[in-house]
Amino acid sequence: MAIASGSWVATVNHHANPHSFTSPTKPIFFLSQKPHNFHVCSSRCSMVLEEDEKKSPSPKEDKWPFFEPGPDDLNRVLSRFLRDPETRKLSSEFYEKAKENSELRTTKHLINYLVSSKNWNLLVSLCEDLREHKALPDAQTCSNLIRSCIRERKFRITHCLLSVFRSDKSLAVSASDAAMKGFNKLQMYSSTIQVFDRLKQSVGVEPSPGCYCRIMEAHEKIGDNQKVVELFQEVKSQRLSFLAKESGSIYTIVCSSLAKSGRAFEALEVLEEMKDKGIPESSELYSMLIRAFAEAREVVITEKLFKEAGGKKLLKDPEMCLKVVLMYVREGKMERTLEVVAAMIKAELKVTDCILCAIVNGFCKQRGFAEAIKVYEWAMKQECEAGQVTYAIAINAYCRLEQDDKAEMLFDEMVKKGFDKCVVAYSNIMDMYGKTQRLSDAVKLMAKMKQRGCKPNIWIYNSLIDMHGRAKDLRRAEKIWKEMKRAKVLPDKVSYTSMISAYNRAKELERCVELYQEFRMNRGKIDRAMAGIMVGVFSKTSRIDELMRLLQDMKVEGTRLDARLYSSALNALRDAGLNSQIRWLQESFDAAQTSASRYSNTKNTRTLS
Structure with missing residues (x-):
């Protein structure tokens, strides 16, 4: 029906940049026996068929021509048609007509354009064409296509494409790997398991180390640690290459699963096996193992792994260091906590406020406030940054040691750094003012506290009531008592005891009885x-x-x-x-x-x- 011409010229004028495709050897298929010039102007998307003026048009000529350029030329022409809204319909018809050629091979240019333009309906049509013509793109294009569909939440199209790609063994593995990785990022672990199961059902297809890594990660996230171990044994039985880039991740996942299921010593054996095979360890692997042994209070093993990680420059997890510090605090080995801080500083790892407050608070309880202050001052010399909790603990220690000037200086430093809403620190300073009979300073601090948007709690009110009660300033104590009730802060046993004691000192015994009866009515x-x-x-x-x-x-x-x-x-x-x-x-x-x-x-x- 079609007659081949010896030569053809296709000219595409897109805005100001003309493009020409000329083929002296490729045949062009027209519904006429006459040679034609095919001109497309994309500036306003008009398409004109110009015949030789001396030749008459054939009555059997179709509305649109059909030619067969090279695959790259076809994709470029289609892509340019698709860019202009007025030629999209034309490009779709042109593509449908081009499919009649049995030698059609779609390429990544068209696929990439359909993805970038988010033309999902046409992409579904392309998916069906790929199945029909068995014209599959390369592995990289398939993987990119799967990733794009998952990123845009086009899961139906994703599964449709996977069913097409499973007809090719190499594409099945790479596409499934990309799909499982994408589903894991979206925490769709059941979809990951579904993709892996379908891949395993494919005849003659063996999952790659990457596929095993994704499926093991999915099972670990849903808490199926035993399945992770079984998959790891399956990987070892199939003798897959452990030189793949996913090998380190596979070992890390299985170690994590073993540690979470209370099998930390088995995880340690897996680490030794990993070293024997020459697979490089990761900071995540050491972090997970150290945390597991620290929680189990296995001090010797924890210290060994911690030094090992430090020597390999794999100390990158502050939370793991916190677990080690807490282990030493529970074991009473407070000096070792300072070694952890030194190791973190050497590894250029920030010493968090959680770690500092755990150490300083541990010294307060086990070695006394004087030792705690020494440790705090040492940490500050090491350029560690204290946070709100550490400041509050240090202020309390200075107050207990009656070093009021240092406590106030530290409190001012804390406020300047933006930690101006710590009720515990305010309470400590307030208590210090009460012990030193600095009632006016306590009232001023209360006013500043409110001005900074920090609401006084029961501790603050109790301190103020107690100090004014001891000074027999019943008017101020009663005022604070009423203010506390207006603020809907319920008085506790200490509040009632302080008020009753204040009125008892002033010999106002009837008021003492009234407060006691109120206390008992509130089930005190x-x-x-x-x-x-x-x-x-x-x-x-x-x-x-x-x-x-x-x-x-x-x-x-x-x-x-x-x-x-x-x-x-x-x-x-x-x-x-x-x-x-x-x-x-x-x-x-x-x-x-x-x-x-x-x-x-x-x-x-x-x-x-």
Whole structure:
């Protein structure tokens, strides 16, 4: 039906850049026997067929010509047609007509353009054509196509393309690898498992190390650690090349799965096997193993792996270093924590605030505040940066050592660095002001705290109430009490004890009774401090019934009496002449309960000395 011409010329004018394709040898197929010039102007997408003026047109000529240039030429022409919205329909018709040629070979140019233009409908059509004509692109193009579809969330098209590519063994492996990698990035691990299972079902197709790496990663993420180990054994049984770039990742994944399932020593054996095969270790692998042994408190193995990683310059995980520090703190080996900090500095790894506060706090609890301050100052000389928590711990240590000037200087430094909303630090400074009777400074600090947008908590209010109560400034204490309630901060046992103690010092016993009754109505539990104050209050006001009720409540709640409290209650009952109540008190609170007081301990200590 078509007659080949000896030569043809195709000219494409796109804007100002003309392109010509001339082939003296390739045949061109027209529905006429006459030679033609085929001109396309893409500036406004008009297509003109110019015949020789001396020749008459054939009545059987089709609307669009069909020619067969080289594959690259065809793709370039189609790509240029697709760029202009007005010629897209023409290009689609042209492509459908071109498919009638049995020697059609689509190339990566057309595929890449369809992907970049996001013409997914035409891409589906192309997918069907690939299956029909068995004209598959190269492996790189297939992988890029799969990755693009997954990136654009075109999962139906992805599975359609995979079914086409599985007809070729080499393409099946590379395309499946790209698909599984893409699904793992999207955390679609079930899709990864599905792709791998279908690949395994393909006849004569063996997964590559990359495919095994992706499927093992998927099973590890969903917590199926045993399946990861089984896949690793399968890789070893098939004797796949361990020189592949995925080998290190495969060993890292299996070690991680073994460690997570409590098989850290088996993971260590896998590491030794990895070394024997000459596979380079990764920082991730060492990090995972060190964390596993540190959590198990295997100090010797942890130290060995940590030094090994440091020697190979593979210390890159601050969280792993934190695990090692916490292990040393639990084991009481505080000096070793400083070695971890030195190793991190040598590896140019930032010492985080979590690590610093764990070390300083550990020294506070195990070696005392003085040693903790020395460690903090040493860390600052090493140019470590303290964070909010470390600052708060150091300020508390300075306050406990009564180094008030250094505590204030450190607090100012903390605020200048932007840590101006740490309630713990404010509470420590507030408590320090209370102990040194700097009430005006405490009030100013409270105002600054509010100005900076930091809401006072119960600790702050308790400190202010206590310091003003000790100074017998009841007006200020009552004002703070009311402000606390307006701020909807519920008073606790310390709050009530401080307020009752303040009014007891001022001899306002009726107010003490009111606060105590409010405390009990709020289901507050009596402790020795509260009971000691109220026994005195009830004794002074001759409220024997309420005193007996207090003692009965203490017995029910299991609160023990110390010697001073027992003596005060006993004297009050004797003064009232209540012998039966005295016997009840002696029977209910025996000597075993009252001998544990600090006064008894002090007396015993003096006797022994």
